[in-house]
Structure formats: C-alpha cells, structure tokens
Amino acid sequence: MRSICLYFQVHQPFRLRTYRFFDIGADHYYYDDYQNKRIVRRIANDCYLPANEVLLGLINEYGKAFKVTFSISGTAIEQFKKYAPEVIESFKRLAKTGNVEFLAETYSHSLTSLNDPGEFKRQVHEHSAAIQELFGVTPTAFRNTELVYSNSIAGQVLEMGYKTMLTEGAKQLLGWKSPNFLYCSAPYQRLKLLLRNYQLSDDIAFRFSQKDWSEWPLTAEKYVTWLNQVDPKQEIVNLFMDYETFGEHQKAESGIFGFLRALPELLIKSRKWTFTTPSEVTEDLQPVAGIDCPHAISWADEERDLTAWLGNDLQDDAFTSLYKSSEIMSTCTDADLHRDWNYLQASDHFYYMCTKWFSDGDVHHYFNPYGTPYEAFLNYMNVLSDFQIRVREYAENNPLPGKSAVPEAVAETKIKAAPKAKTAVKKAVKPAVSEVKKTVSKPKNKK
DSSP, rough: OOEEHHHHHHHHOOOOOOOSSSOTTTOOOBBBBHHOOOOHHHIIIIIHHHHHHHHHHHHHHHHOOEEEEEEEEEHHHHHHHHHHHHHHHHEEEEEHHOEEEOOOOTTTBBBBGGTTTHHHHHHHHHHHHHHHHHHHHOEEEEOOOGOOBBBHHHHHHHHHOOOEEEEEEEEEHHSSSSSEEEESSSSSSSSSSEOHHHHHHHHTTTTTTOTTTTTSOOOOOHHHHHHSSSSSTTOOOEEEGGGGGBBBTBBBTTTTHHHHHHHHHHHHHSSSEEEEEEEHHHHHHHOOSOOOOOOOOOTTTTTTTHHHHHHSHHHHHHHHGGGGGHHHSSOOOOHHHHHHHHHHHHHHHHTTTTOOSSSTHHHHHHTOOSSHHHHHHHHHHHHHHHHHHHHHHHHHSSOOOTTOOOOOHHHHHHTTTTHHHHHHHHHHHHHHHHGGGGOOOOOOOOO
C-alpha cells in the first residue's frame, strides 16, 4: 500500500492595536485584545473544536489505521491558553491517542531562518519545549514557517538535530520530478525531505466550495478517484493545508466536515492507502534523489517564493528595522520585551504589507485586517518604534558583555521613535509607495 501524510497548520497571530490609540514612548501595550479574543473564539467554535472532534472520532473508530500531523505555532498556543483553553484540551485528547505527530517549527511563526541563525535556533527550541510541556512529546520532524526552505536552512535544521523536514513541492524545486516520493537535501543528505503535493492540497484548501470550479462539487469519492490515478510507482502523497480550511475558510455549510470524515473512511476501506506520519514514513522509505535549493521557496501564491512577505520596499524596510534589535534581544531577560519580540516577528505582519494584487490578491485581502498595505506598514512601524525605545532603554541599563554602549543600529532608531514618528515613517514610506502604487488594485474574487 502507498502512504498518505495528512498535515495541518494551526497558527493565530496577535493582531496589533492601531497606532492612533497609543502614544509612542508612553503606551507599551500593542495588542487588540477585543479582536484577538473575538477571532480566536469564533475560529475555535467554527473550526478547531468540531474538526478535532471529527479526527478523534476517526481515531476511535479506526485505531492505528488513521494518523494525522499538526504544526501548531507558539503564538497559537498562547492565544488558546488565553482565550480558548478548551482547544488545548481537545488537542491533548488527540495527543493521548498516540496517532498524532506534532512538528517542530519557529515559536513565532517567523521568518528568522532567513537572516538570524541564532534567533532561529532559539525559537525552535522554545517551540519544542512548549510542545513537550503541553502534549508530552518532543518533535522529531521540522516544518519551517510557510514551508520556507533553502539549502542554507536545511543545514541549520540538520545542525539542530532534525532528520526530517517538510517543504513545498514547487516546480522550481522539482522540475519534471514528482512530489510523491521521499527526497533528501542535496548538500545535506542526512536531512530527508517530504514535499507537499500542492495541487491535491489546494483542491481542498482553496477550491472546495468554488462553484465556478469545473470539479465542483468535490466529494470524497471523487477525491479518492484522483488519488488512485497517481502513478502506482509513486510512494507517498503529502497533503498539507491550513487547519482553518475546515469551518473557517470553507464554511460548515459547504460540506467540508462531511468530506473530512468521509475521505479517511474511504481510503482505509479501500486498502490501497495507509495513513502515516512524517517520522514514520522517513523510517520506512529511502530518498530517491537529492534536492538542490540555493534560493528560498515557500508554499505561498503561484510563485512559491518569498514575495508574499518580502516582496516590496515596505516589507523589506520593516523586516530590516525589526532585526536591528536582534543582538540585544539575544541576551534580554525582560519577560515583557521577550513577549513582544516574539509577537512582532510573526510573518503575518509582513504579509499584511503585501502589494501583490494579481492572481493571488484575493488570498492576501482575505487575511488582511488593514485597508491598505501602507496602513499595515505605518501601524507596524509605529509599534516597532515604541518597542525599540524600550530595547534601547534596556540596553542602556544592561549593556552587552564587553560593550559599554548601545549598538549603533538600535541607537539610530531613536530618531524614528521620536514624538513625530508618524511623520518620519510617512516620509520613509513615500518612495516605496511611488514604486509599487501602480500594482495595487482592489481584489475582485476569492481565490
């Protein structure tokens, strides 16, 4: 029998308060508690709780024949603890079955693997400790934020002790090859790679309820037919999607929960497919080839690259400004600063600044709480300016070992963080706006 790996991403960012409602340098609480609670409670009731109930029912009925894998960010865990503790309990019930694998990832769902190996390692360790504390298991397979992957990241992941990593089965990575095999990193061959089948995954995640799709309605029977059409020589199909697909992105009335229940039942009864987890499948299979990836890829948009988060001057400026604080924060012991450092690194903040409104615009618009990318940028930079004032004050009182002064990069941010920071940020953003303004248009249809 061939293998099916079913993976779900669970992530909730902390949404920021708007800069209009706090004074830079005076008010240091950045989060919209009302919106965060409202959103988490809604998604808990519409998605996490009913979907977990479906999965637990399948495990109870089919035992070891059904297995599933989750990647739950640290920020999601913190939101559940604060606003929906019953979600944590429902995941604990799944964990106790022994049929669920939990993946390692960055605690903040951040992009730090791209620019700061030390911070990347810290976040992965913090996330692994949180999973161990909650579910009693230590992750043995790794999944980076948004499936971001490159040769450089592969080396960092292997150095941290992980032997299995998930990424996107992108065309620029595979060429003519199929994602339905186990691969390994070409420069780091001890790191095994599982590649997402984006066509079959997105048929569920994006197209399930699209009535203008030629394959609508998508039934479990039809989907099993597609799986059975996969070349018998191909060993594994990796289905990876946002867990919010079930009940949030695809509403309950679309029939998505019935599909989630019926698909495993049909596959198990067919005796042609077996459900497995990443750590299990990499023990059972051997890599068929090495994958060379000199430039980072992701699972986002048609390009499968980084441009959803780092594709314009707004995003690049915000990302660079954030990591000016990295050196100080690497030794920071202030709990509040550490919390904010984690939350400000979430990739979602940069995603909201995206100006890609072409074929993928509807996806970016759907998840964006801001009216425009420029509003997202201004809000983030004002919050960041206040944060950097606090970092500077901390550094002045707690100088780095062997240094008597605040690092120049952080000292420079005081100009942006002055009382007229809003004006300063507007001046900074003006050139970027003129560069990308022509690419912005209102999205018309959901992807």
